[in-house]
Structures are given as C-alpha cells and as structure tokens.
Amino acid sequence: MLVIRADLVEQMVAHARRDHPDEACGILAGPDDGSGRPERFVAMENAERSPTFYRFDSMEQLRVYQEMDRNDEVPVVVYHSHTATEPYPSRTDISLASEPFAHYVLIGTRDPEQHELRSYRIVDGEVTEEEVQVVENYMFAHTGTDDVPDPAPRA
C-alpha cells in the first residue's frame, strides 16, 4: 500500500496537467529508513517532451540522485502521466522499470475534469497494483494493524 500526503498528490497532478498532452515525470523522495513515506516533491524534465514517452534528463537525474544520497533519501515514488490511455504500466514501463523498491505512480489525464491515480510495484517484469491511501499528514495515517505496534524502522 502507498500512503501519501494529499499535498504531494496535488503537486503531481498539477504537474501532469501542466505538461499535458506531453507526459510529465518526477519523483517523491523520502527518508531511507524503510518507512516508505514520500516527503519531498521533485518534478523532473521529460527529456523526450513526448505524449507517449518519458525519460529523465540525464544530468538533472544525476544532480537529484546525488542530492538524495547526501540527504539519506531514496526515490520512494517514481511518477509519470499517461495522457491518452489508461494509467496502467505499458510494456515499455515494465521493461524499463529500474527501481525495485519504488512505488510507480501513474497519473491519467485523458479526462480534463477528473484525473486518475494508481500505484504499482514493478519488480523483475512483474506488475502488482497496490492500494493508495491519501492522508492529510502521516501522523494519523493508519499503517499497521490495531493490536501490534508498528515495527521499528530498520537502521
């Protein structure tokens, strides 16, 4: 399951709308502590500027990944938009997926009024859709079972 703050969803959707009909892409960085919580919105340039393809600009990607390394962050979410088709990972998305620990968020903008947002894991060519829970903040997000305390974050 992806638990995500509403303000981060709004920023991703706004980016996808702004770049429509080209695909928009970016990441949400979060602490490298196993919590899986996206915290920081980073819109990336789509070097392809295409309605059917995206690729992070290689120099921007290097800067952003080095910044995450310095901050002990990981790309918790990798997002992009599908502007004319269902927000389901395409064969290209699956074959190029390179972040086995990321949530792949797809934003559909084919309907001008109502966006679609779905999240997937893509590992070794296998796609698993997951539930998305949008919360106002993480403090009150329900992430564990009722009776068992959440496990301590891994070191």
Add this chain to the structure above:
Amino acid sequence: MSATVSIPTILRTHTGGEKQVKAEGSTLQEVITDLEANHPGIKDRLVTDGALHRFVNVYVNDEDVRFAGGLDAQVPDGGTVTILPAVAGGAR
C-alpha cells in the same frame, strides 16, 4: 589507475549490496572489464554488442559519457564513475 564506482540499487545484487566499489582502468571500457572480474554478471547489465545500453546512464566525474566517448571515455586516476539506470517509460 583506480576509480570509485557508484552502483545503483538494482545492480547491488552483483556487489554484495555495496553502494560504492573500486575498479581499475584508465578508460570506461577497462573499468567495466575490471568490475566484471570482481562482480561477475555486471557487464551484461551495462554493455551489449560492444556499446553501452541505451537506458543506462554512466557518468565520469559527473559528465555523461554519451558526450565523452562512450566506452572510450577517459577515467582519470582517483576519478568517479556513476552508474544510474535511466528512468524512462511511457504509454507506448
């Protein structure tokens, strides 16, 4: 001639989980050959038919080697080689 190579998450299965490893070589080609000697299997993830994969970004001292000679890019002693899989995809 030794370089420090940054390994992306998806390739760390080849380096026993290490984020950074040392490799010898004065060109990217030589560095990758040395990487392969110590971390078997990694070369196939980077190179096909004598060229870098299209969807792998490699940087020498923060410069994208695509614009610096590809596999023939010079790697200075003490330099850094950073490997990042391209983040790419799309509806088609």
